[in-house]
Amino acid sequence: MEFGLRSLKRFFTTLLFSIGLFQFAEAQNKFTISGTVKDKLSGEVLIGATIKLQELKGGTATNTYGFFSITVPKGDYTLLVSYAGYNTITEKIELTENKQLSFELTGSNVIEAVIVTNRKKNENVTKAIMGVEKLNMTEINQLPVLFGERDILKSIQLLPGIKSAGEGNSGFFVRGGGADQNLILLDEAPVYNASHLLGFFSTFNSDAIKDVTLYKGGMPAQYGGRLSSVVDIKMKDGNNKDYDVSGGVGLISSRLTVEGPIVKEKGSFIVSGRRTYADVFLKLSPDSTLKNNTLYFYDFNLKANYKLGKKDRLYLSGYFGRDVLGFGETFSTDWGNKTATLRWNHLLNNKLFSNTSFIYSDYSYKIKIKSGTDKFVITSQIQDINLKQDFDYFVDNSSKFKFGGNIIKHTVSPGRIEAEATSNLKSSVIQYRYSWESALYASHELTVSEKLNLVYGFRVSNLTPTGPGNYYNYDQNGLVTDTVKYKSGESVTSYWNIESRVSASFQFTPTSSIKISYNRNVQNLHLLTNSTSTTPNDLWLPSSNNVKPEIADQVSLGYYRNFKDNQYEFSIESYYKDLKNQIDYRNGSDLTANDNVESELVYGIGRAYGVELLLKKKSGKLTGWIGYTLSKTERKFKEINNGNYYNAKQDRPHDLSVVGIYKLSDRWILSGTFVYSSGNSVTFPSGKYRVNEQTIFLYTERNAYRMPAYHRLDLAATVESKKNKRRKYQSSWTFGLYNVYGRSNAFSIAFIDDPNDPTKTVAERTALFRYVPSVTWNFKF
């Protein structure tokens, strides 16, 4: 800790010194080229477009807002601006003063319209950062999916190191972590429950999404708060040149998006909505009780931006989604997320870019029960208000700093019951939990030499739970030993953590490199759910006097090699992760509307390790990849499995995915995915006994059995309407078949009395989806 603080001080001193230094450097005949890179047709800024001076080593890339800055000595240069799938701009410049340049790239007309990544062609080899995956929306839209519903969270599960949480499920596990250890950001706002319809669909409407980046290791210091991964999703800004209407009609839902300029070239908006109509079919059912059941979801994405002048730009984005599930009048539940982000980009000078964000995020669920005289409503909510400041400081062509901080106020309402007087439950409020989560970070991206690249940084994070409220201490059996009452704003305890993040790449030939990284991540919000499936009744609990911050340390090592002029990418990454303060539950625990929910928790450790191989073909008529993961993930709790290590439920040794997209002609695109994985770890009975006048199963070790292996092939074909240059109208049809050879993959295995011989017990497998065809019609004009 001492050492950490000291090196941290040194780091900040260096940072401040170099900012001061740049004024001085400028006097030494160095000039800055800064500006933005956009798509020529829509005016959407391009994230990660590269700017290179042919005469010099290094270069820079646009940040999330399309801004770049590069400072080099006076001279004549050839400037190259490139972005995958777009024509490169080459421009000769005579640099004798600071220049502001804006570039508009046009999409390339080459047949290889399918691009596997947005990245610079050999970025995977040269950049220090590792464990990062970028997915392109065009590509996601062409992959075959269940019911034809495009889904970014399901598509990322095809990458090595990322495991699906179950059949057709948008939940996922990254490198042995839990589903709650993924930070899912939509325009910087955390999304607490990223699934619709009990996990079958993700909350993200891919029509409104511009860019998805997933970090499974080597997280940059600007991200924090979860142990396993960061999924950073950026919404489209909207076309600022022309109006566009696009949408789609599918089997499950329909989508509509409208975008256009507010004031041409100065500001734009996008509004996108989606709704399912399964409930419409229910209404047609002749069964009167089925008729009264409801099941649907809808969501809206909204975004607007406006350029206030040369140096300022405002962005406002929002998301609102809700699921509704009801059985007649008796029982209904609805749940969903709301997020809103207001951002202000400001250019302090041509090298220092500032972004200030004000972020609101909430997740809530409501359960309504009405049965006879019992009428009550249970609600629960987590709400975040977050103020965030980020700076990008572009020192020169080989050095870039990112620094900033944020402060979040979390308000958790674990459960509120409103009951009518005739109900046997009483109206009551489980006390709210308040906490402040704050962080300061800085990171430095440095090209040390032509071969050596470094990214290193720190994140100092704090969590302080505060009153008003009663906080409890518990004995070994989970009984309250004493209660401490805190006044409003009074801090209960405070956790400080220093999270170091380092990665380095050494490029020993022009097409190959090795990379190494270490990072520590801290998680102060813990998801409590003892259910084995995705449920909407998620309860997030901040660290407290009883619950300590979860900590993960990860080291990884990788080898990267590109072939055939970067047409093929190959990588092998291995990792080891150590987990502390992990959470599980006591037997027979009750997590719903329980003021003493912390008494139900037990704490342990974990470890995860594995190797991930990826071979990608990035261009040509056929593109795609093969990914393979060999991994292990275990947990250890004093109270579980006799205190021995056991497999986490997401532990499975093998995961293979093969993805292929084939451009048959100008109009036809064929695609296919194949996945194979070992079964998840499960606990099956090893005996049985009699208690309470019934047969009860006897369990020995936790998760010592394995579900049957899972495999599946999906195919899709997309046909686009004939291109007509005079018409803007375009449409396409996508036909898909999920689980082509109809394998009965085990969704669950239950042990039941043998229907033929009730004195015996047998295993019953439930399989969900076999041969599911789909058709989707998309249009744009």
Next chain:
Amino acid sequence: MKHLIKRFDTIKRKQAMKTIVVSVLIAIAFAGCTKIIEVDLKNAEPKMVIEGIVTNSGAAKVTITKSVPFSNSNIFPAITGASVIITDNAGGIFSLTENTPGNYINNSLIGVVGRTYQLSVGLNGKEYKGSSTMPAQVPLDTILLEQIAFVTDNIWIVKPKYTDPPGFGNYYRFIETINGVRNPAIWVWDDKLSNNGVSTRPLIQADSTIEINDTIEVEMQCIDRNIFRYFSALEGVKSNSTTPTNPDTNISGDVLGYFSAHTSQKKKVLVK
């Protein structure tokens, strides 16, 4: 001027959109399909199972059996010849005699509210011990019946009515018998959300078989916290809602089962 024309064009396009006829959809009904499969399960070493009860309304009973491998029939071998003694904190010592193989009984041990009972089972030189305190009895007023629409069916629910006393820490367990046949469903709850007031919390069962003219008997037990936890865990395991595990027993010596001192009241009602 050019901008204006283009904008007008856009508005026309928007109107065109309204005229689009959405193509007919194919609705696919999907449902899970089930199949009996072979699963290769390990055979756990047989474990001793002790189930002991002391009530305020009848004989004290202790049943001792053994667990069997999963593939066996549901026949559980009795453990005979054990020495079974229950003592209380008022100086009472009660010895239970083996009535039928594995069933140990003492007819004169009627539990008293507030007393703590100790179970001691001696077998092959080993001693197994458990303890339970009989909570105060909360009177069972009446049994109400009601028919409700649940998911896709209309089902009968049974609502025991009682008044929870002031102060938290009351735990209840209900056993339902339909025409003399015991319902295996487990209903246990505490007074966390219904403290100090009238409760008619229903015994809901999605696949309830109750029909008109059935005779329903409900046994209401006031149980202690350990037993509440035991049955909550048992219910969780049975309903597959949590990672399966053996409920925590309150008996020492690596055995399965529980020892409970509880109050017991029964009431009958005819469905009509």
